[in-house]
Amino acid sequence: MTQNGAPQPPLEHVIETKELGIFYGAFRAVTDVNVKIRRNKISAIIGPSGCGKTTLLRAFNRMNELLPGTRVEGKVLFDGQSLYEPSVDPVEVRYRIGMVFQRPNPFPKSIHENVAWGARIHGFQGNMEELVESCLRQAALWDEVKDKLTQSGLALSGGQQQRLCIARALAVQPEVILMDEPASALDPIATLKIEELMQDLKQRYTIVIVTHNMQQAARVSDYTAMMMLTEDDSSGTVIEFDETNVIFTRPRNKRTEDYVTGRYG
Amino acid sequence: MKAGIWSFDSNPEGRHRRGAAWRKGLFAVTVLGIVALVTLLLNILNGAFGYAALEARVDPASLAVDGVPLEEQSREQLVALLQATLSSGAFNKLNTDKPFSERSRTNVYDLVLERIVRPDIRETWNLWESLTRLSEIRAFTQSEFPEARLQFINWLNPRFVTRPQTSEALTAGVRTAILGSLWTILFAILLAFPIGVSAAIYLEEFATDNRLTRLIRTNINNLAGVPSIVYGILGLAIFVRALEPLTSGEVFGIVNPTTANGRTVLSAGLTLGLLVLPLIIINAQEAIRAVPQSLRQASYGIGATKWQTIWSHVLPGALPGILTGTILAISRAIGETAPLVVVGASTAISFDPASPFSKFTTLPIQIYQWTARPQAEFRSLAAAASLVLLGLLLSLNAAAILLRNRYSRRS
Numbered sequence: 299m300t301q302n303g304a305p306q307p308p309l310e311h312v313i314e315t316k317e318l319g320i321f322y323g324a325f326r327a328v329t330d331v332n333v334k335i336r337r338n339k340i341s342a343i344i345g346p347s348g349c350g351k352t353t354l355l356r357a358f359n360r361m362n363e364l365l366p367g368t369r370v371e372g373k374v375l376f377d378g379q380s381l382y383e384p385s386v387d388p389v390e391v392r393y394r395i396g397m398v399f400q401r402p403n404p405f406p407k408s409i410h411e412n413v414a415w416g417a418r419i420h421g422f423q424g425n426m427e428e429l430v431e432s433c434l435r436q437a438a439l440w441d442e443v444k445d446k447l448t449q450s451g452l453a454l455s456g457g458q459q460q461r462l463c464i465a466r467a468l469a470v471q472p473e474v475i476l477m478d479e480p481a482s483a484l485d486p487i488a489t490l491k492i493e494e495l496m497q498d499l500k501q502r503y504t505i506v507i508v509t510h511n512m513q514q515a516a517r518v519s520d521y522t523a524m525m526m527l528t529e530d531d532s533s534g535t536v537i538e539f540d541e542t543n544v545i546f547t548r549p550r551n552k553r554t555e556d557y558v559t560g561r562y563g
Numbered sequence: 564m565k566a567g568i569w570s571f572d573s574n575p576e577g578r579h580r581r582g583a584a585w586r587k588g589l590f591a592v593t594v595l596g597i598v599a600l601v602t603l604l605l606n607i608l609n610g611a612f613g614y615a616a617l618e619a620r621v622d623p624a625s626l627a628v629d630g631v632p633l634e635e636q637s638r639e640q641l642v643a644l645l646q647a648t649l650s651s652g653a654f655n656k657l658n659t660d661k662p663f664s665e666r667s668r669t670n671v672y673d674l675v676l677e678r679i680v681r682p683d684i685r686e687t688w689n690l691w692e693s694l695t696r697l698s699e700i701r702a703f704t705q706s707e708f709p710e711a712r713l714q715f716i717n718w719l720n721p722r723f724v725t726r727p728q729t730s731e732a733l734t735a736g737v738r739t740a741i742l743g744s745l746w747t748i749l750f751a752i753l754l755a756f757p758i759g760v761s762a763a764i765y766l767e768e769f770a771t772d773n774r775l776t777r778l779i780r781t782n783i784n785n786l787a788g789v790p791s792i793v794y795g796i797l798g799l800a801i802f803v804r805a806l807e808p809l810t811s812g813e814v815f816g817i818v819n820p821t822t823a824n825g826r827t828v829l830s831a832g833l834t835l836g837l838l839v840l841p842l843i844i845i846n847a848q849e850a851i852r853a854v855p856q857s858l859r860q861a862s863y864g865i866g867a868t869k870w871q872t873i874w875s876h877v878l879p880g881a882l883p884g885i886l887t888g889t890i891l892a893i894s895r896a897i898g899e900t901a902p903l904v905v906v907g908a909s910t911a912i913s914f915d916p917a918s919p920f921s922k923f924t925t926l927p928i929q930i931y932q933w934t935a936r937p938q939a940e941f942r943s944l945a946a947a948a949s950l951v952l953l954g955l956l957l958s959l960n961a962a963a964i965l966l967r968n969r970y971s972r973r974s
Binding site: 359361364366390391396401403415419463467469 | 867
């Protein structure tokens with residue numbers, strides 16, 4: 299993952315998949331995905347339940363392999379380098395591609411420690427207080443927690459917990475943040491805050507978000523990948539990937555159109 | 564009745580009635596359990612207090628010097644009395660055990676009682692009899708033992724806890740046994756806790772799920788159910804016999820004059836450690852398994868390694884459960900008798916275990932030995948020792964629970 303030699307201009311596409319297939323044991327969950335995730339944009343993955351959205355997202359930072367028996371074919375390129383080469387350390391992949399999960403899962407530690415822990419394990423050299431404040435500010439949480447940094451992260455509300463998880467992901471300075479339905483466990487107001495936050499974050503990070511909520515995808519994302527089960531072997535695949543307004547206003551694929559207009563099923 | 568195409572017999576009264584019947588039944592069973600426990604405790608308490616008819620070989624009143632009764636004499640006077648009364652051999656032996664100049668007055672006074680006054684117990688009564696039939700007891704004592712003095716004895720007194728064992732019921736104590744119990748528990752936990760927790764971490768977090776690890780897991784569960792006497796035989800074969808140079812302290816250059824051979828407090832502790840090892844492994848496994856997967860994912864998600872995840876998140880989360888397992892292990896180990904008999908606990912030693920290589924006795928062994936004696940007063944001692952054992956168990960558990968709560972609060 300190290301970049302040697304002369305500095306190269308960053309690739310326009312941070313993540314690119316080539317004929318990506320994902321298996322759980324003998325079960326093929328995702329087939330033949332070819333998407334290019336653009337830098338400093340928000341890309342959404344939408345589709346019906348069980349079509350492999352989360353599976354695809356977790357393949358981007360090798361979280362899939364925490365489940366025994368998972369296997370991929372094809373390629374995932376990150377900054378042009380294949381992630382599934384034997385020489386690539388998944389720990390370093392996750393260091394550069396962070397993740398926010400469906401249900402808020404702060405560590406049962408203090409708010410400060412939730413943010414600081416990740417930085418510390420990666421050998422952070424600078425001023426920890428500044429880093430914690432900066433991350434909490436970026437996550438739009440600082441004003442709400444600045445007086446109770448020593449309290450447990452679990453004492454916060456659900457929406458605050460999720461923003462704490464985002465701050466935690468920011469603390470290791472990832473290039474990409476993967477968000478797996480980050481607002482599905484939250485109420486509309488907390489959801490709105492997360493969505494506003496994502497708009498701020500995309501100035502500095504690339505965001506990939508899985509969502510059930512088509513309005514959310516339409517509101518926040520620049521690009522949208524539409525996933526569906528293939529008709530032949532009931533594994534999921536991306537049937538259309540384009541700019542979000544194209545997907546929602548003039549999709550080329552009939553099934554995409556049925557889905558986004560609510561005629562799915 | 565609701566209208567519809569299906570007919571129901573909803574019968575809420577009947578369902579509530581059945582629920583109420585269950586509730587009453589469960590309540591009755593709970594009460595039964597509590598009654599059984601209270602009976603047990605009362606039974607022990609009943610034995611630990613009561614009147615005794617004491618007959619002194621030498622009347623303490625005759626030992627008064629210049630009108631000062633025996634109880635009020637100074638240490639020097641008491642030493643002089645001992646020197647005058649005992650044979651010089653016996654006196655010198657006491658002096659060699661511990662010089663009189665270093666003994667406290669209480670200690671010397673006890674010696675006077677033990678060696679000169681020598682009260683003998685003629686008859687004892689338990690607490691219930693003492694409270695309800697005092698006049699009968701008085702009459703009985705007067706007619707049967709006219710020389711005897713009736714005294715209410717609290718067998719569970721501070722001296723009982725602080726004195727070593729002797730063959731006289733009135734002066735016997737359980738200090739030796741308490742220290743023996745503490746030493747064995749210490750070695751048991753020192754052996755079982757690190758090994759058990761390490762094994763649990765490996766089995767839960769690292770071992771691949773194949774036939775061998777499944778076999779190992781099943782057998783750890785089986786080991787927890789093996790009768791403790793079998794562990795005693797194992798301990799006898801391994802720690803007492805095979806590892807004798809180690810457990811007797813020979814390899815460390817310690818030659819024990821009491822020739823404990825391998826029958827030392829160390830062997831006993833290691834045997835109990837083996838006994839509770841499966842218990843600790845199983846509880847630690849459960850605790851590690853109970854740490855939510857989402858926490859591990861959160862940790863991996865920011866690029867933590869497996870070990871960082873285990874060390875910083877899984878273990879702190881599992882610690883309360885691991886400590887609960889340790890509490891269970893201590894409770895089990897402290898009450899074990901059979902394996903210690905096999906490993907060679909001494910029944911009558913009066914000196915404290917001074918090193919891991921000492922001979923030892925423990926509270927359950929002591930209780931067992933006292934209940935086996937024909938004299939009734941030793942059963943009172945056994946009852947008092949049972950209370951001490953219960954107290955020791957409760958305080959060790961309380962310590963572990965405090966520790967656990969501290970860790971639970973921190974997270």
